[in-house]
Amino acid sequence: MAAQVQQEAAVGPAHDSVREREIGIEQEHLDRVYHRLEEKIHEAEFLMDDAVKRGQVGTPGALAERDAQVYRAGIHLNRLNNEYEDFLFGRIDLLLGKDGEKGPDGAYTAVEPAEGAVRDDATADIAETLHIGRMGVLDEDYAPLVIDWRAPAAAPFYRSTPVAPGRVVRRRVIRSKGRRVLGVEDDLMRPELTASLDGHELAVVGDGALMAALGRARSHSMRDIVSSIQAEQDMVIRAPAASVTYVEGGPGTGKTAVALHRAAYLLYQDRRRYAGGILVVSPTPLLVAYTEGVLPSLGEEGQVAIRALGSLADGMEATLYDSPAAARVKGSSRMLKVLRKAARGALERTDSPSRLRVVAMGRRLELEAGELDRIRQTALSGTAPVNLLRPRARKLLLDALWARSGAAGRHSDPELAAELRSSFDEDVTGEDDFTAFLDAWWPELTPREVLTAMADEKRLGRWARRTLNPGEVRRVARSLRRDGLTVHDVALLDELHAILGLPARPRKKRELDPLDQLTGLDELMPVREESQRERAERLARERTEYAHVIVDEAQDLTPMQWRMVGRRGRHATWTVVGDPAQSSWSDPDEAAEAREEALGTRPRRRFTLTVNYRNPSEIAELAAKVLALAMPGSEPPSAVRSTGVRPRFVTTGDGDGRGEDRGKGALGRTVRREAARLLDLVDGTVGVVVAMDRREEAARWLAGLGDRVVALGSLEAKGLEYDATVVVSPAEIADESPAGLRVLYVALTRATQQLTVVSGERDEPDAAGVPDLLRD
Ligand SMILES: Nc1ncnc2c1ncn2[C@@H]1O[C@H](COP(=O)(O)OP(=O)(O)OP(=O)(O)O)[C@@H](O)[C@H]1O
Numbered sequence: 001m002a003a004q005v006q007q008e009a010a011v012g013p014a015h016d017s018v019r020e021r022e023i024g025i026e027q028e029h030l031d032r033v034y035h036r037l038e039e040k041i042h043e044a045e046f047l048m049d050d051a052v053k054r055g056q057v058g059t060p061g062a063l064a065e066r067d068a069q070v071y072r073a074g075i076h077l078n079r080l081n082n083e084y085e086d087f088l089f090g091r092i093d094l095l096l097g098k099d100g101e102k103g104p105d106g107a108y109t110a111v112e113p114a115e116g117a118v119r120d121d122a123t124a125d126i127a128e129t130l131h132i133g134r135m136g137v138l139d140e141d142y143a144p145l146v147i148d149w150r151a152p153a154a155a156p157f158y159r160s161t162p163v164a165p166g167r168v169v170r171r172r173v174i175r176s177k178g179r180r181v182l183g184v185e186d187d188l189m190r191p192e193l194t195a196s197l198d199g200h201e202l203a204v205v206g207d208g209a210l211m212a213a214l215g216r217a218r219s220h221s222m223r224d225i226v227s228s229i230q231a232e233q234d235m236v237i238r239a240p241a242a243s244v245t246y247v248e249g250g251p252g253t254g255k256t257a258v259a260l261h262r263a264a265y266l267l268y269q270d271r272r273r274y275a276g277g278i279l280v281v282s283p284t285p286l287l288v289a290y291t292e293g294v295l296p297s298l299g300e301e302g303q304v305a306i307r308a309l310g311s312l313a314d315g316m317e318a319t320l321y322d323s324p325a326a327a328r329v330k331g332s333s334r335m336l337k338v339l340r341k342a343a344r345g346a347l348e349r350t351d352s353p354s355r356l357r358v359v360a361m362g363r364r365l366e367l368e369a370g371e372l373d374r375i376r377q378t379a380l381s382g383t384a385p386v387n388l389l390r391p392r393a394r395k396l397l398l399d400a401l402w403a404r405s406g407a408a409g410r411h412s413d414p415e416l417a418a419e420l421r422s423s424f425d426e427d428v429t430g431e432d433d434f435t436a437f438l439d440a441w442w443p444e445l446t447p448r449e450v451l452t453a454m455a456d457e458k459r460l461g462r463w464a465r466r467t468l469n470p471g472e473v474r475r476v477a478r479s480l481r482r483d484g485l486t487v488h489d490v491a492l493l494d495e496l497h498a499i500l501g502l503p504a505r506p507r508k509k510r511e512l513d514p515l516d517q518l519t520g521l522d523e524l525m526p527v528r529e530e531s532q533r534e535r536a537e538r539l540a541r542e543r544t545e546y547a548h549v550i551v552d553e554a555q556d557l558t559p560m561q562w563r564m565v566g567r568r569g570r571h572a573t574w575t576v577v578g579d580p581a582q583s584s585w586s587d588p589d590e591a592a593e594a595r596e597e598a599l600g601t602r603p604r605r606r607f608t609l610t611v612n613y614r615n616p617s618e619i620a621e622l623a624a625k626v627l628a629l630a631m632p633g634s635e636p637p638s639a640v641r642s643t644g645v646r647p648r649f650v651t652t653g654d655g656d657g658r659g660e661d662r663g664k665g666a667l668g669r670t671v672r673r674e675a676a677r678l679l680d681l682v683d684g685t686v687g688v689v690v691a692m693d694r695r696e697e698a699a700r701w702l703a704g705l706g707d708r709v710v711a712l713g714s715l716e717a718k719g720l721e722y723d724a725t726v727v728v729s730p731a732e733i734a735d736e737s738p739a740g741l742r743v744l745y746v747a748l749t750r751a752t753q754q755l756t757v758v759s760g761e762r763d764e765p766d767a768a769g770v771p772d773l774l775r776d
Helices: 002-009 016-055 060-080 152-159 209-215 231-237 255-269 285-291 324-330 334-345 369-380 386-405 414-429 432-441 447-454 457-463 470-480 487-500 532-542 559-567 588-599 617-630 666-681 692-701 730-735 740-748
Strands: 088-094 123-125 128-133 144-148 168-177 180-188 194-197 244-249 278-282 304-308 356-360 363-367 548-551 573-578 604-609 648-651 686-690 709-713 722-728 751-759
Touching (some): 016 088, 016 168, 016 180, 128 152, 152 231, 231 255, 285 304, 324 487, 334 457, 356 414, 369 386, 386 432, 414 432, 447 457, 573 588, 617 740, 617 751, 666 686, 666 692, 686 692
Parallel strands (some): 123 194, 244 604
Antiparallel strands (some): 168 180
């Protein structure tokens, strides 16, 4: 709601000369900021040069000094070389604060105005002006030229509203590119006041920065929202990192944007604590690619790993999808029982030896199949990791052979008996036959081997008895016989990794670097052989646990995926963002249970986001009809703007359909024509969303239309957005799976400007082309 209130409060078109003057004022400030930055660059370059010279001395003292200098200079250079758009983007003009105390960033700390700051005749003086930007800059007297957007002093820029203005009189968004100020947009938080700054009345320019941001064309990369974060979003971004922060909100409420800004905020707050890494879990590689530019634009990348669910486990990169029926079984927590049995059962391979023969102390000893089986079962009792049980199995084999040898009763003196036994063990284990037997009979299993064994329907049927029904066994076994890994296989492999207890892979030896001793700070260094990105990648590969875990689109994680993610944040704090109404998982209750288990007993702090910043109201209203079917009684978020353009409905039919184009291939031709039409109407991207098994076909329909348009399966559309979308056959999408209506709700909420719905016959369109599912 905050956004709407602010929009109404914006004061309309100011005179052009006022606008020019205000832009000039901000330009002067930006010039000062750059001047100061240049001084810092010179200082940094000097420090770097000097440090290199000192480094040549080579004494330990000089080395430590060099480290500290290089480190400080590196921070400056690294940041200054990243000249982002909107380096400086905000300004607040404030009334005198209550207590007149200043915080470490040089700004007054009071949130509320001092008594008497507003005079009886509703006039007031501006006592403090703060500029907000991507990083803090102090002038030569340590007064703030720019406040970092994450600093406490910047909070009123985001939090202040006309209902609760605090000290803020005017909130200004400044648009700049490099060194040039392009525009300013003001919101008055205290419109009833006549406020003066340096003896002049405060000017008000523009008609709303938020609307300008929302109306911008979309590209294939998400933009940061640092200059227009809304109050309810800011509450989430700055929530303390204790325990679990849980955020719900409908489509387009900014959950993904908020989650990413929160990562940047947490790093700013406590960089040392988050040296342990922040993991952002995303549902698809497409969403990872879409969002991965946001953190670098906020000046953060080294410590944050954004991973798709299919790439979360070591070295895997799964992009294939299972059929909904197979996915439903593979994602279910029932698989845990099956995997435990499979991990044990997979020890019995077709080439497993059925007898053990050794010669010890001059005697030929033998263990038969029955005895070996019994030993295996004894060794496997309990829940210890299978690969770690090999020493126990080895010991049991030796016990059995010892019993066969008849030597057990030979000595009554315990010391002599122990000596004899130990030389017996040495004798046996020194034999190549014994080692070869052990390797074949108790091989060290890998998760892949076990998963491959599960592709055998008969064996899987045995391991899944009383857990899965025969139809489910068939589906899982068949899906595992396919080439390539599916996204759901990755969670199974990760679980098997835990069940088997593979010894950790030896870490690659790294050269000793004295800079590494500056824990958690070294990723800021620019002058290194390894780039920040490479380092982040390497750390992410080596890292198995994180200090903070952010789960995006949390409603979609299956129980098995929750277990996988949970293992990466056993000692972490969490931010979990999602929308139950968009869940593509068939059994939300089962997933909720697994989520609760992964998050443990940590206290939860809950937030709800209520404003849809993506869809115009015309599209949001249509989507709400599907929401009412998918989750009766749930409230859609309220759309913040309207475009006046209603969704367009087009019918078609292969064969003898009722659409304009009825011949064979009519659907493809129609979709292509509609996509081309939208490409003409919008400047940015167009997404064509189809049922999952039409993906390849749809890519062919769009061939040659250029890279502003993409074809997507319904599940791939998750979290993404486009200027315009074509949703193809709502009925096909809804019928795909038990969660089909919720998936359709996702598909219908991807557009920022225009939506076209193309129906086939299955959609039963009415005379106006509106499909059955989208009618009142
Ligand atoms: N305060 C804001 N200022 C400007 N743009 C915003 C703001 N909040 C959100 N947006 C924009 O709205 C769009 C939707 O945001 P986002 O993708 O984070 O929503 P979401 O809640 O994750 O949606 P979904 O549930 O559909 O995935 C994005 O383009 C985002 O940049």
